[in-house]
Amino acid sequence: MNTTEDTIVALATPSGIGAIGVIRLSGPDAITIAQKVWKGKDLTKQPSHTLHFGRVMDGDMELDEVVASLFVAPRSYTRENVVEISCHGSNYIIEAIIKLFIKNGARAAKAGEFTLRAFLNGQLDLSQAEAVADLIASNSKASQQIALQQLRGGFSNQLSHLREQLVQFASLIELELDFAEEDVEFANRDQLKKLIQEITKVIGSLIQSFELGNAIKNGVNTVIAGRPNAGKSTLLNALLNEERAIVSHIPGTTRDTIEEVLNIKGINFRLVDTAGIREATDTIEQIGVQRTMEKISQSALLLYVFDAAQITPEELAADLQSLQTPGVAMLVVANKIDLLSRKDGKSGSPQDESGINELLSDFRTSGLSDFIGISAKEKQHIDELKQQIYAAAIKENLSGHETLVTNIRHLEALQKTEESLVRVLDGIDGVTSDFLSMDIKQALHYLGEITGAVTTDDLLENIFSKFCIGK
Template sequence: MNTHHSPLSTHQEDTIVALATPNGIGAIAVIRLSGLDAIAIANSVWKGKDLTRQASHTIHFGHIVDVDLVLDEVLASLFVAPRSYTRENVVEISCHASGYIIESIIKLFIKKGARSAKPGEFTLRAFLNGQLDLSQAEAVADLIASNSKASQQVALQQLRGGFSTQLQALREQLVNFASLIELELDFAEEDVEFANRDQLKNLIHEITKIVGRLIQSFELGNAIKNGVNTVIAGRPNAGKSTLLNALLNEERAIVSHIPGTTRDTIEEVLNIQGINFRLIDTAGIREATDAIEQIGVQRTMEKISQSALLVYVFDAAEITTEELNSDIESLQKPGISMLLVANKADLLTDAQLTALPHGDKLTIISAKEKQHIDELKQRIYSSSIKDQLSGDETMVTNIRHLEALQKTEEALVRVLGGIDGSITSDFLSMDIKQALHYLGEITGVVTTDDLLENIFSKFCIGK
């Protein structure tokens, strides 16, 4: 059941106001009002057509006036309940983006009875009023924060309810079985079975398969949302910084011929086909000659262990086969994809080229001459994304959803064990209810005060 008494959701009868556009220099700012009195409050300081008599989804030109002082000429967009984002009366005032004007208009609305909105309060109201479910509300925040084509597409798909629809269908089928098992409890003395155990077993298998697929999708979904941590590592002077600059097409890292120049990590973002790769250029892997360098090498190893992809660069003209194999062995970590990049190909003889290890993990490049950089980008992309990305696939990008799905899976495993172990209907009912509870947490069928507080307090004010 929904619990609508969160500190964020108290005073839902209040009319709230906030700036909905970012602070800063711009042409236009949008101030948003939502609540029962939104149109009346806007109208009380309005010079123009009577806003309380206008139709929903109309825009009006007029002036905001504080007694006799005209604050600004503005446009007022009207959304009459329930046809608005929050399902309440909403007015959006488009004014000139002067800090003084914005502050004066908001203060005036507060003086007339509105109060400042808390972070995420407009979207919280949309959720509480049934406009969005909880996973869709969270997708709003993801959409605002999206910084690549892929993360925008995934958030949009979730906002449209792709994820919710799938979970809702699963819950409904489970609810049907739960109610039949509850019925069995009412007739316990007569030893009747209303819920067909084989059908229930097939349904649990089917749901477990879908839940398992959603859990697996998190790795990719998380990469799309937050970017793929990619470490560029190698021996000093292998050309790591030059490669970073070639990948980014700009001069970001300090490049010099003195081994050990990059003493700390440098982080940049490279977008390949809509996915963000967080490139971390690191200090060279070598026997450190001083304490500062030792710290740099230590940080490199830490960064590698936290990454999803390791791009190991080596100077193909200088390194011996023994050194190469030794480096690969020391850097290879479970769960981390590794790409080998043979640099300085422009300096190699045919014999040296032939002696290089072969395979789809190796790319031969010249970072300085920018040779085969596009081929390397393609390798970086396909090693992380593979063929998993398709437009209509539901993808989990939220750690809260992942944890709820994992708990659902555990409860479903207990249900299956219970059917096979012929446990009594009351225990079976408890395990099914647990699975329903965790599935319901994702879309907000089941909520608590703390959960809502936690989710919406992370939103920006005005959303």
């Protein structure tokens, strides 16, 4: 059972030795508990949002010189009295101060309990509280911007507005049930139909945004695949601008997957360099090829790399057909364009763009998908490839202002809301008011689950148990 009657304490900074550690107290007795062990100005008489230098005392023994940050309710993160003690980052000192606070009436906080209290006390709604965890876990500019936008209430405000409109019609339909014997309609069915269609359109747009939102939040799974010696590992090194993978002229050098993260325009791409796809010559290589196919099926984007100087259009077409995977976007990369010979027979002479395009046109005229020509070894057109990788994964322009769904819990609630609204539309001209009311109430319920207007202890436990202790 959730309660805010006691005072909780935890380390708010990461554990481990550092310059400082911040210990957070929150609850009705936070200031008085801190005062019991404090030597300095009387904290109970100080205004909110002030800093105070003093000492933490365990009886006559001084534990540390610290700075106390004071936040008086309701002007705090949790809307409770909050004291944050900035002490030296010794594990011994931090543990000693926390134990001292517990001895004087506080208890150890559970995972996410500070943010849970912020939610229970009305400081944040549930989607904003979840955005706190996303903001802490953000590892790119784009994921940070989305989490910040949700923390500021952009998602919540949009859903609250939709819910308010539905509530108004639900109230009118409930009123009709009270006058069932009079056979009157208080809710205009045409207006209700128009509203449901508008809301369904917005809900559908939010559901569609999940693919992009999830990619930004968790990164885009991107597999580099192709035949042995096509230059996959060289390409990985060129994209990362470092020697991450072993490069050799011997086919089959890469026998297991290598994974690295590449950031393009604020989006993380989780690159996976895989074993070459061919008939394996031994058991180990066979396992590597199997893992390659598994990684492709789990990816969002496939970079198929081929040796433009060796492969025929027919072989390329066969490879592309075998690698087509539902739900996986494919970008075809012609590598080793630096080795292409001019058609005038002067092998090894410098290549101009027109000559290279003429040679590559043999592949394009074979009815194959368009592709980009690069030299991973010479790092030719790598920047252009990065732009195409970004465009293939992020199909929309990101302004930072649009609402994107990044949370699977929110997605499921939106899908259930949409299903309920479809039932309302299907029955609006034929079913009785009590059935309409039931479907609208279900839609309101699922929308309420997102923002926390509808909650259960199990739901809150599941969400906040994933937070770090101290947040």
